Amino acid sequence: MKIAFFLSNYPVLSETFVVRQIRGMIDLGHQVTIITGQHDLSVDDPLSGAARIVSVRANTGGSSPIAQLLKKSVRLLLGAQSGKSRRRIRAGLTGLRDGIVAPIVDILSVGEQGLGHFDAIIAHFGPAGVRAMYLRDAGLISGPIATVFHGLDVTEHGLVKKFLPHYRRLFTQTEALLPISELWKKKLISWGADPAMITVHRMGVDVSDFPMPQPRRGAAGPLRLLTTARFVQKKGLIYAINAMCAAPGDSHLSIIGYGPLEKELREAAAACPARVTFLGKIPHREVLAELKRSDVFLLPSVVADNGDMEGIPVSLMEAMALGVITVSTWHSGIPELIDDGVEGFLVEERNAGQIADIITTIESGEVDLASMRVAARAKIEREFDNRELDTRLEQIAFTLAGIVPAAEPARVAEAVS
Incomplete structure (x- = not known):
């Protein structure tokens, strides 16, 4: 076509x-x-x-x-x-x-x-x-x-x-x-x-590019959290930083990205400089390397003052595909990706206290994180795998064009048998 x-x-x-x-x-x-x-x-x-x-x-x-x-x-x-x-x-x-x-x-x-x-x-x-x-x-x-x-x-x-x-x-x-x-x-x-x-058609990730480590792996030392996002209001990064400063323990947050709110975010992080590190803008392959080293991916998205909202962030999908525990918000389509308490954690928008509580819960060992990693990976494989999404989009295009695609040889052989 x-x-x-x-x-x-x-x-x-x-x-x-x-x-x-x-x-x-x-x-x-x-x-x-x-x-x-x-x-x-x-x-x-x-x-x-x-x-x-x-x-x-x-x-x-x-x-x-x-x-x-x-x-x-x-x-x-x-x-x-x-x-x-x-x-x-x-x-x-x-x-x-x-x-x-x-x-x-x-x-x-x-x-x-x-x-x-x-x-x-x-x-x-x-x-x-x-x-x-x-x-x-x-x-x-x-x-x-x-x-x-x-x-x-x-x-x-x-x-x-x-x-x-x-x-x-x-x-x-x-x-x-x-x-x-x-x-x-x-x-x-x-x-x-x-x-x-109307057909809901997801954006996704290449699942085969994200091999998941053993789901029962434990954190080596303090809990390592990662956020990667543009420094704009809808990403809610100020609440991630405030939560880190409020949470007990010695967990650490690394932030990848850049944008117009950088000065404001750095000023907020000055309240707990040992617990927040800004890594700047780095290539995607290095982002993935940081993600693989992390225990938790944090993205506390909010509705911006001008109404701007997320779709369903691909960064959350990548974390889930790698078996990294996700913490996000009841925002936009994110609950369609993360079932709270099953595939990750969701908190209210603009609620740094709830984020701090979730960090404490994860550190305490009260949650079966291995099961959560497996469930998250399965959700991505089931609904957000680009290979399957490409096939669905191709079918949508065939339908639009009024074309009946030729049967694939493997399917023809299966039908004959």
Whole structure:
């Protein structure tokens, strides 16, 4: 199949889950194109050229982007007698009427040849789905559109206010919605989406890359906790630090990451400097090495003041796959990943005291941590393994394209026998 992934920007280093999904479709033998609003040429392609990259807003060759768009607008109006031009103008006017700028600029930026036809177009994040929809309205791309909703795109107040009217158009004019959690499915339905067009499709991890050590291993010395996250409000890192300072004993927290709240977090950690270490920004392979050395992975996510929420953090999945005990919050889709007391621990948002209590409970040996590690690993294998998720996404793409896939030889042999 010819599959397009429609992204607002590519590559975005923090969106490793998107790159991994694209890689999955490539590995299954599909012809993959990445259509991106803007292609960041200063960042190496994480797929090393395995997918064709097409930029909606191509480099203007030194000319002013506004001047280029004005010239294209004039040419479009002068050629309005053609059906193609009229279709572009109608789509652009619809966007103008609906008060959205990005799709109009997209329509004016794409060349006469358009972006092509695809058996399935998978847009990551709601605004990207909206842009793909307008480009299809303009006749500049063709194929069924499925939009993946992650978190920020359905929670951040300003973004939702801006895009909700366009999401509602998306619900009626495109083919599928792929929220990553049951919670986001309910949100889309509450906004008017038809449940029949919604399929919850998880993000996941490559389970085979995460061999789990013996589940009955014990901690050698003080309890070692790890957090890896951007230093932004929704990650709740201030509550992790406050909990460390409040917890009895000599457990230690290492924090990997960076971001705008670093000064505030370091000031909080100054209250117990021997118990919190900042490791900065390090490569993912080193993150995994730190994770393997840790006893507990702590991610106390919260709803940010602007409404921003998590989806289901991949970092928690990685910890669970490795058999590291997870401590997180009753937040967003996290309870769909962690059953409290079975596959990890959940506490209330913004409650450092509860986090400190859980740390004490883990240290005391009151909980069967071996059983928890096994249950966590099993949950990831069952519901969040990328290999299985790739197969499910492939089937979604086949359905969108109206293609009945050829039976695999092994399955044919099994059926015959």
